[in-house]
Amino acid sequence: MKLPRWFHQLGSPPYVYRLAERLAPWLGGLGLLLLAVGSYWGLVIAPPDYQQGDSARIIYIHPQTAYVGMMAYVVMAVAAGIGYVWRMKLAHAVAVSAAPIGAWFTFCALITGALWGRPTWGTYWQWGDPRIMSEALLLFLFLGYLALRGAFDDRDKADRVTAILAVVGVVNVPIIHYSVEWWNSLHQTSTLLAEGGPAMTIDMLIPFLIMFAGFTLTFYWLLLRRLQAEIVEREGNARWLRDWLAGARNE
């Protein structure tokens, strides 16, 4: 099979660096704009929940951060897998860049969940709840990945070893998720993917989805910026990089 040209170009640090430079402002601008619009819509315009009142407005933050945390793990594992199989250094750089962002989003999901749990369940933290547990285990997987990475001095070796861990982890994420789900659950089931369509009125659904899009775009914006920093660190004194940075300084 002949791979398309853009696929090969994605292996070239200068090309990807410039691509990221062009894409990042758009992703960041649009993402932050959507977050602002969605927050205003969700927190001010949308009606309060008939049962939970204003505390239900966490639904505009919490599911989105949890989702981005999981997405970040998948992005990391897929990038690491590509890097391992095709020995593509840039793919490893993507995996490394995704890990801390994903860990922070997972952490935020746990925090926002705890803040919502206090008025609604009457407790910040419920050890018996499956989704809290699988989210906590996801955070531990991120932290294990970062710890393993930090233990190596040799970057190439760290790339390849942590790639194996990431791929093993992504096989385990659904197993952990469903085995923990098998416990008795306190957590409410998915609102969006409920049987018979979303269990939300349209004026709540729109900001809910806007926030999803906003957080996703923000994640990719952060990912591209981190990737650029990672490229600068890895490429060190490469000619194109020095030229580029000199050019940027003169502008």
Add this chain to the structure above:
Amino acid sequence: MNVFNAVLLRDLRVAFRRWSELAHPLIFFVIVVTLFPLALSPTAAQLREVGIGVLWVAALLSSLLALDGLFRSDADDGSLEQLLLSPAPMTIAVLAKVVAHATVTLLPLMCLVPLSALSFNIPLNALPTLAFALVLAAPTLSVLVALGAALTVSLRRGGSIVGLLVLPLTGPLLIFGTRATDLSVNGEPTAAPLLFLAALAALAVSLGPLAIAAAVKVGLE
């Protein structure tokens, strides 16, 4: 299959010549199990309630303690590199090493767990299920532990990090293992969690050696 047998026999022989090291995880297990009643209230009813969980967690922790010998000494004396250079598939050799390791570390541990269960007042009729659940969990556990050892084989101080890598992945084992034992204490059917444990074991034994072999290869590069 020749490679499998050769590596298995060699590892077993090496392990038995250093048999005092084999006792370390067992002693660790007994100590952890002793510490819990000291920290908790020593009333019989409460001990029975937490006992199953304590035993499972202690077994997981002590299996971590045993992993240092799995690849480290072979990497140090070069025999692991010889295995890599040989035309035999590394996955088979790795599988043999994992089986040998499980035989000498997990098997004695498994005999110890039901004994300790008695001291926690766990009813006698639940012991067969507990033992069976342990046997089903052992392949998955040893593959995970071996993966941790393989990922850190080139690190001088890998020991402290392995727990971070391996323990989050043992969550499902803990859930199904304790659930099976709990159900049998209450006299309910235990087939479902045991089948899940068996499924995890099948998955771990079929895919695990590939990942372990890859990690060993990268570690020795």
